[in-house]
Amino acid sequence: MIDLHSHTNESDGTCTPLELVDRALSTGLEALAITDHDTFAGYDRAAQSARAYGLDLVCGIELNARSDGERRRPVHVLGYFLQAPPTPEFRAWLAEMQSSRRERNSRLIAKLQAMGVDIELAEVERLGRTLTGRPHFARVLVNKGYATDHEDAFRRYVGEAAPSFVERHGPHVATTAQKIREAGGLAVWAHPIRLGIRDATAEEQFIRKLCDSGIGGIEVYHSDHGPQDVARYAALAAKYNLAVTGGSDFHGDIKPDIELGTGRQENLDIPNSVLENLRRRS
Ligand code: AMP
Numbered sequence: 001m002i003d004l005h006s007h008t009n010e011s012d013g014t015c016t017p018l019e020l021v022d023r024a025l026s027t028g029l030e031a032l033a034i035t036d037h038d039t040f041a042g043y044d045r046a047a048q049s050a051r052a053y054g055l056d057l058v059c060g061i062e063l064n065a066r067s068d069g070e071r072r073r074p075v076h077v078l079g080y081f082l083q084a085p086p087t088p089e090f091r092a093w094l095a096e097m098q099s100s101r102r103e104r105n106s107r108l109i110a111k112l113q114a115m116g117v118d119i120e121l122a123e124v125e126r127l128g129r130t131l132t133g134r135p136h137f138a139r140v141l142v143n144k145g146y147a148t149d150h151e152d153a154f155r156r157y158v159g160e161a162a163p164s165f166v167e168r169h170g171p172h173v174a175t176t177a178q179k180i181r182e183a184g185g186l187a188v189w190a191h192p193i194r195l196g197i198r199d200a201t202a203e204e205q206f207i208r209k210l211c212d213s214g215i216g217g218i219e220v221y222h223s224d225h226g227p228q229d230v231a232r233y234a235a236l237a238a239k240y241n242l243a244v245t246g247g248s249d250f251h252g253d254i255k256p257d258i259e260l261g262t263g264r265q266e267n268l269d270i271p272n273s274v275l276e277n278l279r280r281r282s
């Protein structure tokens with residue numbers, strides 16, 4: 001069993017990188033990819049102990065990108081570095097991404113304060129390590145009694161449908177895919193189900209556009225995918241010659257229903273051949 005999508009507390013997960021390695025070993029994973037949002041800090045910190053304990057640790061990243069059309073939700077792009085570590089140029093580009101995030105965070109604080117919410121940027125940033133994301137906002141909102149739990153905080157304050165939502169001015173998906181490729185990585189469309197395209201024809205059209213944008217793979221296995229989704233995305237991957245990936249999207253305690261390796265109520269069991277095929281391709 002392998003898991004190619006996980007987050008540490010260097011982005012918005014709750015496990016430290018070493019705790020995640022521990023957990024991967026006790027779950028019996030042969031390989032784990034750390035795919036934190038916008039940072040390699042979690043991977044960097046886990047790499048040495050993974051090597052010492054014989055866990056095959058894959059270097060990854062997850063980035064939010066803009067796509068064409070009126071979709072409000074960003075496309076999540078995973079980057080996998082299977083051959084060599086990402087280039088210094090790419091790491092420098094990530095630092096720029098982090099500044100657009102800080103700018104978004106300031107606007108989000110201002111909007112929440114204007115709604116009468118008693119919240120300061122400093123108390124949110126205190127919860128983050130390398131970066132501060134909306135899940136950290138959610139935690140403060142829950143702690144202060146403005147929301148009952150993580151999901152409620154997203155629904156009422158920081159999610160796409162909330163009145164106080166502010167957009168992040170991220171790069172286009174074509175730029176994102178190009179940066180990943182230039183850095184030696186494989187760019188993959190993450191959890192396609194989450195974009196919420198109901199119509200199968202429209203979804204296939206969207207995949208064609210992503211292929212034109214330089215996306216080279218699709219996350220077929222994911223905690224949010226039912227058996228029919230897995231079958232549909234596997235068929236689309238074959239049709240468009242896209243690499244197949246899969247992972248739980250483990251975040252730790254903030255998403256307690258998702259387990260590393262096995263996903264939601266054991267709906268995942270990703271074969272090792274998925275990673276073997278990725279390595280063969282790259
Ligand atoms: P950010 O990168 O700061 O915009 O935060 C995005 C992260 O928030 C995602 O990676 C998820 O972990 C989490 N998230 C986004 N939308 C929701 C939602 N509707 N409910 C719960 N968590 C969410």
Ligand code: FE
Nearest residue numbers: 007012037251
């Ligand atoms: Fe996340």
Ligand code: FE
Nearest residue numbers: 062076190191
């Ligand atoms: Fe994601």
Ligand code: ZN
Nearest residue numbers: 005007062249
């Ligand atoms: Zn993720």
